[in-house]
Amino acid sequence: MENYDKRTEELLLEMANKENQHNKRLMTAMWTIMIVSVVALYAIIAVVTTLIPEGPIQLVIIIVTLILFMIPCFIALKLETEAGFYECKNCHHKFVPTYKEVVMAMHTGTTRHLKCPECSKRTWCKKVLK
Ligand SMILES: [Zn+2]
Structure with missing residues (x-):
């Protein structure tokens, strides 16, 4: 009975450690997605504003980029919710x-x-x- 309790305690600790590692991986993935997305967003806007002359085309590209930027934000938010x-x-x-x-x-x-x-x-x- 004593061995059984000790083994159960070890298994519970192992499960808690695995859950903790899983949560850390989710948060790392979330931060990676957000950092890469923000860098890409700034890079695209910098390229568009320097290469394309001001006007409706530049505006449309920036608006589409901002809308597309929302996709990784929602994915990262889903990861944050689950962790x-x-x-x-x-x-x-x-x-x-x-x-x-x-x-x-x-x-x-x-x-x-x-x-x-x-x-x-x-x-x-x-x-x-x-
Ligand atoms: Zn409360």
């Missing part, structure tokens, strides 16, 4: 909000203004991976 939890600032309850709640929430970095399902208060919830 770890958000911690309520009021009651420290950890929860996973829906993708829609994350998209609609104001944010600074990965801290989002979300409604806690435990205390029902809207606070600036920090992203926590464990």
